[in-house]
Amino acid sequence: MKRTLVRNRRLYLESGSAIRCTTAPRRAASKVRRVRIRGSARGRAPCRQATRAGVGSTSAVESVLISSPWRDVVAPLAGDRSLRGLAAMKRLRTDQREALHARLSVREYRRGETVYRPGGHARSLYVVLAGVARLSIPAPNGRSVLIHLLPAGEIFGHTALVDGGAPHIFEAAAYTDLRLGRVASDDFFEVMAGARAPEVRALVSMLTERWISLVQRLARFLAQDLQARVAASLIEVVRGFGVEDTRGHMLSLRITQDTIADLSAGSVRKVNAVLRRFERDGLVRKEHGRIVLPDVGALEALALGG
Structure with missing residues (x-):
């Protein structure tokens, strides 16, 4: 069973192809209607005559191959799993995970409770142990733009990787009831790099500063007119x-x-x-x-x- 998104008369399949339906009603991009297409080649699509790409009336269906850098990103809000398919903690060696867990300071947050706000000094990284964390950026109109929903196993608070610390970019909060582990950035580097922690930190700090600049620019643009x-x-x-x-x-x-x-x-x-x-x-x-x-x-x- 394939999930599709209907947006402006076009059906986007997870396989990367698109079906354009000439009789489906137009809808604003902000109002995306989720539908399902059954396994049968004659399963009903959101328009009266639409079928799978390559089957049925060509006047009703146009198959378009989507060539886009977003093609492989199926769920961009679901943490950082889109790059390698694993939560951050699962990418670590067993000994690294155990050493990191031993240094975590654990705290529970109720749904909607704030973990940290933008501008606060970042000294620690956060590991999602249970529940879902929410990263967002406040907009000038008082609303907030959702950037990420992070499931268990993900790590956030990356501005703490900058040598000397840097201000938080996002607001972090509990999207559901949440259990977090907090680890000081010094301890994190010691676990990851051992005796080479200082030189590894210097390199990571330089790369993270560039990443922060890009993230700040993109995040700010989401909230600006x-x-x-x-x-x-x-x-x-x-x-x-x-x-x-x-x-x-x-x-x-x-x-x-x-x-x-x-x-x-x-x-x-x-x-x-x-x-x-x-x-x-x-x-x-x-x-x-x-x-x-x-x-x-x-x-x-x-x-x-x-």
């Missing part, structure tokens, strides 16, 4: 390629409007409208084909407020 994303993208570009002078910050690299649109995850038309608004407000201007940001602080306020 387009104006805030454009402002944040301009700030990031100017920090990497900007030269400060009396006019403000000038980009030494030529950045096209298409590139800004790509960085901001918006259409060129809508991003150009935001840039024109910034230009009218004196936040952006062009000189000899290069972008100048006279007031980076004002852009930062827009990025944080959106």
Whole structure:
């Protein structure tokens, strides 16, 4: 029995193919209806004449092979299992798991109880012993964006891997009644690397810092409106390629409007409208084909407020 998702008249199969149904009703992407297709080639699909790809009326069914980096990620919210099929703890050797368990400080959380909030100093990693943990990021409108649901065996709190610690990115909470084991990052590295813990930590810290920067960018974009994303993208570009002078910050690299649109995850038309608004407000201007940001602080306020 194959599970499918119906989204905008197209059925997405777990096998990676898609069936397009010409008579299925249109639905918004946010309202995904789950259906099942029976094993029979004539099992009913969500439209009157739809059948499996390659069977039945070609006018009603169009088979499309999905070539996408997401093709193998069947359940992206179910922890980190999409990469190797195992929870984090199961990837460790038996002796490592036993040593780690011996150092855990165990605590239970009721459903909905907060484990930690964004911005708090990360000194420990957390192991899900029972139940499900929830990682989310607060949005400016007061709601939160769900990032991960972590089942038993998963580990989270990875910003603690940075040497000296780093602020938590997400809010961690109990999605169900939850039992967590907490281990200090120093103990974690000692268990994993033994006498080589200091040099391993230095390497992991460097890689984790890069990962944190990427996660912060992607997580922030989930919670920002387009104006805030454009402002944040301009700030990031100017920090990497900007030269400060009396006019403000000038980009030494030529950045096209298409590139800004790509960085901001918006259409060129809508991003150009935001840039024109910034230009009218004196936040952006062009000189000899290069972008100048006279007031980076004002852009930062827009990025944080959106």
